[in-house]
Each structure stands twice: as structure tokens, then as C-alpha cells.
Amino acid sequence: MATTTAIRVGCINAILSPSTKTSEHKPVVSHPSSFAVKPWLSSSSLHRSSLTRPFSSCSTSPSPPSGVARCSISRRPDYVPNYIPDPSYVRIFDTTLRDGEQSPGATMTSTEKLAVAHKLARLGVDIIEAGFPASSPDDLEAVRAIAIDVGNNPTEDGHVPVICGLARCNKKDIDLAWEAVRLAKKPRVHTFIATSDIHLHYKLRKSREEVVRIAREMVAYARSLGCQDIEFSPEDAGRSDREFLYQVLEEVIEAGATTVNIPDTVGYTVPSEFGQLIADIKSKTRGIENVVISTHCQNDLGLATANTLAGACAGARQLEVTVNGIGERAGNASLEEVVMAICCRTQAMGGMYTGINARHISMTSKMVAEYTGLQVQPHKAIVGANAFAHESGIHQDGMLKFKGTYEIMSPEDVGLSRSNESGIVLGKLSGRHALKSKLTELGYDVSGKELDDVFKRFKEIAEKKK
Template sequence: MTSAQKLVVARQLARLGVDIIEAGFPASSPDDLDAVRSIAIEVGNPAPGPAGEEDAVHVPVICGLSRCNRKDIDAAWEAVRHARRPRIHTFIATSDIHMQHKLRKTPDQVVAIAREMVAYARSLGCTDVEFSPEDAGRSNREFLYHILGEVIKAGATTLNIPDTVGYNLPYEFGKLIADIKANTPGIEKAIISTHCQNDLGLATANTLAGARAGARQLEVTINGIGERAGNASLEEVVMAIKCRRELLDGLYTGIDSRHITLTSKMVQEHSGLHVQPHKAIVGANAFAHESGIHQDGMLKYKGTYEIISPDDIGLTRANEFGIVLGKLRYHATHLSLFTSLPHIFYYDVSLGDFSHLRFLIQCSCSNKGASNA
């Protein structure tokens, strides 16, 4: 996305109620540094009200990503320092496979670098520093507890635990978060965060498992976009918490879910990455009912086949019931359809008109193949 597009999306994320916006990787290019700086200035500060007073609108933390080196951290701070609540997020790999083959450093060297760079970020005047042990999902537990304890002593305020390659199962990732909470020295001084990739299709499930185990920051993306198979999807995580709160220990978010549909479409438009029709929550078919059996239930009571109201995500669909007429199995639902057509099309339908409509639908189903329930 261009810098202008990133700014538009960041403004929408603030309207959505996102607590922290990781706006980019400032050291990666001058354009990215400029984009993050613009977001820090324009989204990371309250807008002046009509009489000059500060607007009471939600102001998110603006975060810049950096590797564990001074050049990256300097660039991140230069970009985010203009925000009211700036954050630097720095990371280094901690799994044996990454330390040996990518970093070519010993565990002791990695701990020393992490400790030094977190302290350096704090020395710049940044009081909010996030640290990620990259590939934590495949890292040695005792080493994780040690390095996390050291960066807390150096000033880290958030510990982000990445399942970088989407390797963990939900039980494993939940236990990882619980074990970090139980065994990391000084953990009470930091917030635990999750960052789950979707390589096995488990990013949302792992994120929820991490939240149940004690994580209080969840790193997610709109539409689940991200490296390879993507990241945990904001809309899935938010609506799962909203829909199943009683089984998630009363967890809640400050997200205004009524902005989800608009935000999803905006990100698709600006990124050029379109979601598949059957994508949960925001896919084109997520609230469409094609099976005759399902349509019959929907016409009688929407709760039979919908666990979320489209209104909850700001979705206005073509008709009240989400009926897809082109796929209707006339023999399963013709009576319910006849009695409900006035509610769908807003005018009375005669029995003769309905018989003709049923014939046309029957022909369509015969030609294209009837949908399965």
C-alpha cells in the first residue's frame, strides 16, 4: 500500500477501536518510515475539537517494528515518537534452528543482544517497549523464561510470543502462554501478547487459547493477511470472543464490531488482496444461505443457522434472510418461500406468480445442479 493508503486504513483502525496499531517497519525503507511517521502524527494524537479542545475520540498506541539493532531502533523511534503513546517493538529469534542457521549466534549472545537493545530503546525516551522472541513456538522453554526475564529487567513492557511458523496446536500454544506466565521472572511487570501464524489453519484457535491462558494483547490482522498463509484474523478473534464469551472466562475487547465489514472491504481495496467467498465473518458467502433445508430454517427463525447477526459486523445484505434464490431447492422450501416472499420483495405474490417462479427455479436447479444441504 502507498503511504496515503496506509494512513486511510490507520484512521479506520482507530474508528474500529484497535488499541495498538503496529504501523510498519520504519527501517525497511524511507517510504515506510514516512508512512509510520504520518500515522503517528495524524492518528496517534487526539484531533482538535471545534473550540480548540482535544477531541475525546479513541487514540491508539502507534508502534514501529525493528530488529534488535541500533539502526532499526533509531528509525522506529524517529517514526513513532510523534505519537502521544509511542511504542517500539523489537525482536530476535530464540529457537535453536533460527539461532544456529539464521543468526549463527549462541544463546548467550542472543540474550546479550536482546537485553542491550531493549535497554537502548528505553534510553531514547520510549517508555513502552515490546519484545518478541521470534519462533517462540519452537524455542526451548527454559531458554525462553530466561531471555524474557532478562528483557523485563532491561525495561520491556510487553512480551509478544510468536508462533512464527504456525506450528503449535491450540493446546500447546495455550500451555506455552501459561508456562511463560508461571515461570518467567518479573512477569508481573509485563503484558503477555500472542502472535499466531496460520500455516496449519490454527491462528485464530491458538490466539484464543493464548488469551484463555493469560495473554492480554492479541496481535491480529484485518482479513488475516500476513506472511505465507497469513496471521490470526481480527474479525474472527473479535467475534469469537463476543459470541462465546461465557466459555472464554468473560474476556472482552474494546473493538466496535459494527465497523468490521467496512474495514475489511477497505483493506481489500487498498491492498489488492481479496478474501475467498467462504472466509469466516467477512466472506461474501458468510451470511448467504443456499441449501433448501437451511433456507427453510432461516425463513422460520434466523437463529437456526446464524450464530452472529449481520448487524453486529455492520453488514447490510440484499435481503433480510440471506436467501440465495438462484440455488434454491424448490421441493424443500416452496411453501415457506411462498409465505415469506412479501417480506423479501415487499409486495404480495399471487399463487400463480409463485408457481411460475417455482418452475423457473426448478429449471435452474436442474440445469446447474441442486445445492446440497
């Protein structure tokens, strides 16, 4: 952990003379035993804002200078399975309840999955992949419950997400997936088969011709059940032969797929490669204009978010993510990172936007962490405990003068509040400005030579404690 110093109130009293305390008010200490701790980031009271109303910018300034971002939300386009009316709109496909639950030890109960699904709907995700119905009877029932409940009841702003079930390319899986989601207002079946030579040879033990036939027939079979919204994924697309990949995609599009998802299943590609892969698929696949291109990036090299954004810049308009980035092995592209990158860098991303209400990010993150038992590391972008904390004296001085000096978004943008306005954490690297600010907050009036003495004693204590 970072060397954050927790200074006891008794220690502060020991280095201050009684006269330094102002008579106007008493010290305000949130915890009786501590003076300076990491700022307590807590979920603020969340207003159910409409998607047609912009929420607060990523900056705390009404007129942010260059380098300080601003976010807004526009109206969500009408949902058409194979087409997005606004080319700047990016669908957010959340797979926390399916791929996220594949994290070792992250199993959730049916009741917990339903609660998370409700939270995801309020967050504003477009598609919820609720599970893998063929994997167990419990998962089948969990997906069905989500489809019936979350998939039919509008949120406060009228949003009803698509409810999706995963299926391998076989009739049994597809039957179960369709049975689980069919009662949703907007049901989707997501079917997949591997296309890389390494998977064909060692796992499937099938020829390319067999894979093409199976993919085409199973997409057509899903359509024959009455499902009008079908996603197809060529597993391990990142390591698949390009010409073969185009061929498979053309066949499933002709068979009735509405979304083609491009998984970098083992997190093998780098952003330039993955972006080029999406661009090549968009330009070289017959019929691609009739479907939505999606990305699904794993984090084995720590590049899942970067690859996802590269895919979006190359033309993908559905991005598959998980809350807190949880998932198989090293995890998936993180919902909060992808969404806030698009939100805060809209112009750099070509004007893209999502339907996510970012003020629900923190609450959703906390719920997923609690239910899965997978705690968020302190330095995690957006939702980590240190994401809006500042200990360095230089940074603290800048934050006290203008928060945009060291923050490109505010914690309130993602539904957080902190105990002090500038996120100051006192430690051995802190400066006089931050210490004086905290002392004033506690009701002490210290300046000049006395502040120098207090600062010296503070440093002595800070260097010995964590």
C-alpha cells in the same frame, strides 16, 4: 464458487401466469437483470457509538435462547504500558500495516496506509503497528505520518491508539523506529530477535549467550532513548527451547520491556500446545507479572485464530491480529474472527472483552481488501460474501422462522446490511418456503397447486444455471 443460481426475471415471468401478480404493488427488483442473487451485503451507515454504550447483540432476538450469542462493549480501561487495570480486558494489537503488508503483492502507498490507520483507530484497536521504519525511507515516513496524525487526534469517542514501529535488535533499527513513532501521544517500539535453535544456527549464526546479551542490551537501549513502552518478541517462540525462552524473557523484562509477545512464527503449534506455552511462561518466568503477555499466531496450519484464543484463555491480554487475516505466507490471526469470537462467546472466554466497535469491521475489511488487492474469499468467516447467506432449503426455512436457528450473529453487528432480511439465496437446494417468500417480496401471490408448478419449473431452471 458455490452453485448459487441467478434466475432471470424473464424466467420467472415465463413460469408464472399473469394473474398471480398482485395488483397492490409492483415487483421490487434491485437489479434489472436478476431475480435472486447472493444477498448484497453492504456497509450500513455507521453511528459513532461510544464504548460506554453496548452495541446490538450478536442475536436478533432481545432474549436469545441458549446457543444464540449476545455482545456488549464496556468502558476501555486507562492505558498503562505494562499493566491492564481490568484483567478481563484484552488489548487488540493490529499489524495489518506491517505484517499484513508482507503478503506478496499487498504493498500499500503511504496515503493508503494513513487511511487504513484512521479506519483502525475508529474500529477501536488499542495498538497500531504502523510499519517497519528501517525497511525503507517510504515506510519510515508512513509510520511517522501515522504517529503525528492518528497518534494524536482522538476519534469521535475520544480514543487515541498506541502507534508502534517494528525494529530488529540493533541500534540502527531501534533509532529509526523511535524516530518514526516518538511524536505520537502513546509511542511504542517493538523489537525482536529469534530464539529457536533452527534460527540461531541457520539464520543468525549466533550462540544462545549472544542472543540473550543482544536482547537485553537492545531493550535497555530503547529505554535509554526515552521510550517508555517497549515490546519484545522472541521470534519463533513456538519452536524454541522452553528454558532458554524463559531466560530471554526474564532478561528483557529486567531491562525494561513492558510487553512480551510470543510469536508462533511459522504456525507450528496446535491450540493445546500454544495455550500451554502461554500458561508455562506465565507461571515460570520471573517478573512476568510486571508485563503484558501477547500472542502473535501465523496461520500455516489454519490454526491462527484458535491458537490466539487459546493463548488468551491461558492469560495473554494482548492479541496480535490483521484485518482479513492477511500476512506472510498463509497469513495471521484474523482480527474479525478473534474479536467476534470474544464478543459472541464472552462467557465461554471467561468474561473477556475488547474495545472494538464491531460495526466498523466491514468497512475496514473492504478498505484493506481494496488497497492491498487481496480479495476476501466468499466463505471467509465474518466478512465473506457468503457469511450470512443461506441456500439450503432446510436452512432457509429455519431462517424465515427465526434467524437464530442458523446465525449466531447478525450482519448488522459487523456493519453489514443485506437486501433481504433472512439472507435467502435461491438455488437448486432451495425449498418452497424460500421461493414463496421471494415471490411475495417481488409482488407475486402464488400458493397451492400453482406454487407446486412454479416450484417444479424453478428447480428445472436452477439445476441448469449458476
